[in-house]
Amino acid sequence: MTLPDLDPAQPLCVPAPAKINLFLHIVGRRPDGYHLLQTAFRMLDWGDEITLQRRDDGLILRTSDVPGVPAESDLVVRAARALQAASGSRFGADIGVLKRIPMGGGLGGGSSDAASVLLALNRLWGCGLSRQALQDLGLKLGADVPFFIFGETAFAEGVGEALRPLAVPPAWYVVVAPPVSVPTAEIFSAKELTRDTEILIMQGFAAHKTRNDMQAVVCVKYPEVAESLEWLSQYGDARMSGSGACLFAPFDTEGQARQVAASVPLGWKVWVARGLDRHPLKDWVAD
Ligand SMILES: C[C@](O)(CO)[C@H](O)COP(=O)(O)OP(=O)(O)OC[C@H]1O[C@@H](n2ccc(N)nc2=O)[C@H](O)[C@@H]1O
Numbered sequence: 001m002t003l004p005d006l007d008p009a010q011p012l013c014v015p016a017p018a019k020i021n022l023f024l025h026i027v028g029r030r031p032d033g034y035h036l037l038q039t040a041f042r043m044l045d046w047g048d049e050i051t052l053q054r055r056d057d058g059l060i061l062r063t064s065d066v067p068g069v070p071a072e073s074d075l076v077v078r079a080a081r082a083l084q085a086a087s088g089s090r091f092g093a094d095i096g097v098l099k100r101i102p103m104g105g106g107l108g109g110g111s112s113d114a115a116s117v118l119l120a121l122n123r124l125w126g127c128g129l130s131r132q133a134l135q136d137l138g139l140k141l142g143a144d145v146p147f148f149i150f151g152e153t154a155f156a157e158g159v160g161e162a163l164r165p166l167a168v169p170p171a172w173y174v175v176v177a178p179p180v181s182v183p184t185a186e187i188f189s190a191k192e193l194t195r196d197t198e199i200l201i202m203q204g205f206a207a208h209k210t211r212n213d214m215q216a217v218v219c220v221k222y223p224e225v226a227e228s229l230e231w232l233s234q235y236g237d238a239r240m241s242g243s244g245a246c247l248f249a250p251f252d253t254e255g256q257a258r259q260v261a262a263s264v265p266l267g268w269k270v271w272v273a274r275g276l277d278r279h280p281l282k283d284w285v286a287d
């Protein structure tokens with residue numbers, strides 16, 4: 001597929017979709033303490049937006065304010081610097097981030113922002129890194145980054161970097177954010193977390209026999225999550241995404257999903273989104 005050239009003089013606006021983990025099993029632990037997972041990642045047609053403008057002076061600047069995230073630790077800035085170092089590019093970029101995905105929500109916002117920056121700058125700077133090279137670079141920034149660069153619904157193993165395409169039926173999702181943020185590291189380090197779920201065979205696994213192994217731990221530590229889960233479970237098969245705090249439930253039609261979302265209790269954020277089979281920037285990089 002040939003893509004039209006980008007005009008480097010113009011700002012480029014790209015999406016950074018949210019993800020949900022349809023299930024998440026913890027099956028072991030690496031010697032460095034990182035957990036071995038089996039999970040199914042699915043993107044949503046809703047998320048953040050990143051604006052990029054190429055610079056000729058090599059500087060990487062964040063042009064928008066992200067409350068609680070200083071520019072130097074923002075994954076968009078770190079992703080751009082990592083690509084600069086790996087490719088030797090002399091270019092820089094102004095990077096704006098429109099955050100919609102709640103932080104510490106288990107929806108992979110920071111990882112998706114980083115992946116979109118890698119995919120877009122690889123093209124805007126003409127670096128020519130392959131998909132696998134970008135995935136390897138992304139893994140150093142966060143465990144969920146390789147999935148977004150892989151760019152389609154995936155069965156993932158390892159720490160989330162060993163990815164295979166997974167076919168899942170179309171669905172609309174209600175996503176609820178309780179008024180709390182859950183730090184991923186705190187849940188992975190919890191004593192009560194089980195780390196010995198039996199390994200699944202990807203072919204023909206039964207979705208109803210899966211779960212999110214972090215959900216019970218998060219529900220005890222954060223009663224707001226338990227309360228939101230109980231509320232959403234009245235209407236569908238509700239589950240937590242990633243390390244929380246967000247919950248989701250699938251529905252066949254947009255109408256059903258919107259009806260549920262309309263009755264969400266005051267103070268909780270809610271979104272309706274469709275499962276997205278391909279990342280909008282998937283074709284921006286060659287395999
Ligand atoms: C929960 C998931 O979102 C599932 O998709 C991911 O596994 C977490 O991905 P993430 O937020 O990108 O996490 P990272 O920023 O890479 O790691 C945050 C912290 O969680 C712990 N961590 C993370 C991933 C993993 N497989 N095992 C871990 O023990 C590590 O202490 C790490 O310092």
Ligand SMILES: Nc1ncnc2c1ncn2[C@@H]1O[C@H](COP(=O)(O)OP(=O)(O)OP(=O)(O)O)[C@@H](O)[C@H]1O
Binds near residue numbers: 144
């Ligand atoms: N661009 C960014 N967007 C969001 N968070 C960022 C960004 N850059 C750095 N961070 C930091 O990363 C942390 C995790 O953010 P993120 O939204 O990816 O987590 P999460 O939703 O819990 O994801 P996960 O599904 O990986 O658990 C934030 O609390 C924040 O401190």
